[in-house]
Amino acid sequence: MQTGQNAQNLNFNRQSRLEEASAPPSDGSGEADQKPKSGGFKVRSLMGAVRRNIPTILVLTLLGGAGGWVLTRTFPLIYEGSFAVLVEPITSQGRLSDPSAISRSQVQQDSNGNGIDYPTLLQVLQSPDRLSKISKTIQSRYPEVTAESLARDLKNQNFTVTRIGTNLLDSTRTIEVDYRGSNPEKVRFILEQLAQGYLKFSLDDRKVRTEAGVEFIEEQLPTLQQRVTVLEGQMQALKQQYRLTDPALESNQVSEQLKNVNEKKLEADTLLREQTTLYSVLQKQLGFTPTQALGAASLSQNPRYQDLLTQLKKTEGLIAVKLARFNEDSPIVKSLRDQQRNLARLIAQEAQLNLNESSPGVSESSQVLAFQDPVRLDLIKQLVQSANLSQSLQVRVQETARNKAALEERLNQLPAITRQYNTLQQQLDIATKTLNQFLLQRETFRVEAAQKEVPWEIIAQPKLVTDLETGKPIASRGKKAQPMIPGGLLAGALLGVAAALLREKIRNRFVTAADLQDAVPFPLLGMIPSQKTGLPLAANGTQSKISEPFTDAFCSLYTNLRFLCHPPVRSLVVGSVEPGDGKTTVALNLALMASTMGHRVLLVDANLCLPQLHTHLNLPNQKGLIDVLQQRIDASEVIEKIPGESNLSVLTAGSAQFGATRLLASNEMQRLVERLQSSYDLVIYDSPSLSASTDSNFLTAQTDGLLLVVSLNKTKQSLVKETLSDLEKYRLPVVGVVANRIGKSKIVPYALPTSQQQTYATEAHPAFFGKLKESGDVGR
Secondary structure, X not given: OHHHHHHHHHHHHHHHHHHHHHOOOOOOOOOXXXXXXXXXXXXXXXXXXXXXXXXXXXXXXXXXXXXXXXXXXXXXXXXXXXXXXXXXXXXXXXXXXXXXXXXXXXXXXXXXXXXXXXXXXXXXXXXXXHHHHHHHHHOOOXXXXXXXXXXXXXXXXXXXXXXXXXXXXXXXXXXXXXXXXXXXXXXXXXXXXXXXXXXXXXXXXXXXXXXXHHHHHHHHHHHHHHHHHHHHHHHHHHHHHHOOXXXXXXXXXXXXXXXXXXXXXXXXXXXXXXXXXXXXXXXXXXXXXXXXXXXXHHHXXXXXXXXXXXXXXXXXXXXXXXXXXXXXXXXXXXXXXXXXXXXXXXXXXXXXXXXXXHXXXXXXXXXXHOOOOHHHHHHHHHHHHHHHHHHHHHHHHHHHHHHHHHHHHHHHHHXXXXXXXXXXXXXXXXXXXXXHHHHHHHHHHHHXXXXXXXXXXXXXXXXXXXXXXXXXXXXXXXXXXXOHHHHHHHHHHHHHHHHHHHHHHHHOEOOOHHXXXXXXXXXEEEEEEOOOOOOOEOOOOOEOOOOHHHHHHHHHHHHHHHHHXXXXXXXXXXXXXXXXXXXXXXXXXXXXXXXHOOOOEEEEEOOOOOOOHHHHHOOOOOOOHHHHHOOOOOHHHHOEEEOOEEEEEEEOOOXXXXXXXXXXHOHHHHHHHHHHHHHOOEEEEEOOOOXXXXXXXXXXXXXXXXXXXXXXXXXXXXXXXXXXXXXXXXXXXXXXXXXXXXOHHHOXXXXXXXXXXXXXXXXXXXXXXXXXXXXXXOXX
């Protein structure tokens, strides 16, 4: 009964793993989502390929740099020279003392304090006409220099004319001229002629501008003077006709008065609406007119009237008491009735007398005669006040309306007068300002025309760039040659990287565990270091000497299988893509490690074509798994205990037979897997290589998953990817990957301290680790 229940649980766990293996990737942020995807570009793999091929990359990079250096030798030597021209005085005193600045106002200058349009000036200095004039002076020594050749130098940036400074903070009044060429004497001579030509241009330009300006102003002055005289006469006539000093000022005053009247009218209208609303509400609450309200208030405050009302109420109370004992014919009741009628008559007389005095014409209604409490008296007071205030506000609204009409009539008369006045004033201002500007500019031009001094100044004489120590001109290969060496180095480096990637592609091997982790979509559960013999027992039955990192790696592998796989692994197939990848070594050492942890472990040699476990463990192999699957013998008869290992059992493959791997897909194999898994804590199957036999896929489907062993620098990447593609297509569960035969420097130690590992291993496996302790390998 217990065995059947265990088998049912095992089937459920296996079904869960199959569903997890076939399920699409999660979109969450869990650990499963962080697994690397196979294929695609991996930065870590690229960096690893670059590190492994650094010599090749360095050689190609140096060759590229050498090629760039050779190319720079093909460019001619270039000499560079320059000069600088100051086009304006740099100090305020200098600008004031400059004859051209006399009679000039600051309004003629731009925001930078100067009157020169530098972009336009630079265009003029580089214009074909200006270059043609300068080239004629240069041709006296160098006939080949023409305006066209200078224009080509401008285009090629061998000849530049720029303003020193690029923004408002560092802009200057200086223009710098640079020229480059292969002949240093020619460069110096061209710079000298350019400097002289630009100085002559500044003098000629000033002369032409001033003469043309004076002539134009003389022609316009008579017309402007006549225009100003006519406008002044029209302005004077308008003021006398309408008795005005300033229409704009008067219009503002009337507008301000009208604004105040509108505000007062709006305020009065608002108060009137508020009081009217309050009056309506109070009248609705009281049910009185103001006259009735005054009468009711007067009665409520009359002591005699209130005393009579009190006596009447008292008498009515006595009548009610007596009627409880006597009838209406009783003398006592009749007497009280007479007293009641007398009081009522006195009350009516007192009310009429009081109303005639306080509110003539008010009728004696029940509401008026009723007693008014303090709240109603307060409301009556508000009603009377609201009525009085409403009447006064109506008078104020009517008065403000009359004032508003008068001001609006006055304001409507002003726009026509103001418009005519402003038109004449604007025309007169423009004409006067223009006349003054013309007169001022005429004087300015006359002063400038009288000047013979060159406006511009050479502040840096034409010279070549020289060495500070030797004084010799400095030559360079030009700007086009500068990027040759860096470009060669970059091209060589890129070529080296491409060669490294091509070499890795041709090699088609996993070199590091990081390469494997980036290439497969499953977790890397273990990294096994290289070992001369990875088996705990030699062929003669003695224990082999195994290094501590090797045992630590299997301890880490077992820990990952134990704690990272959910649900826990109970049956596991250890396989590889190619023969010789070390899957048998991994399966055997993993079984030993699990048994040292106190688990009952069964190691099954499922490599029916090429069984190896019996050789490594020095066990007989006449009968084994093949005989069990052919129902020749029961499994318990061929399962053997390992000497000195109470928790580890082995089921060998048996005698190899042709086509024996087909038995892995049989129903008998499925029943055997379930029975063994229910009898042991962990069952490990050493399967045939996946590329040699597809029958191991049937075995994987019946267990909790496959542990794929990949040998670094041996297993082909293309075969691993092809095998993983098949496993994904068949929806077979894969618990993880093991990187075998890695270098010692790449080993990741087990998380537990070494002392605890030795304690666990020594207590659970004394026969195996005792030998290591004697040889001194444990604890180093």
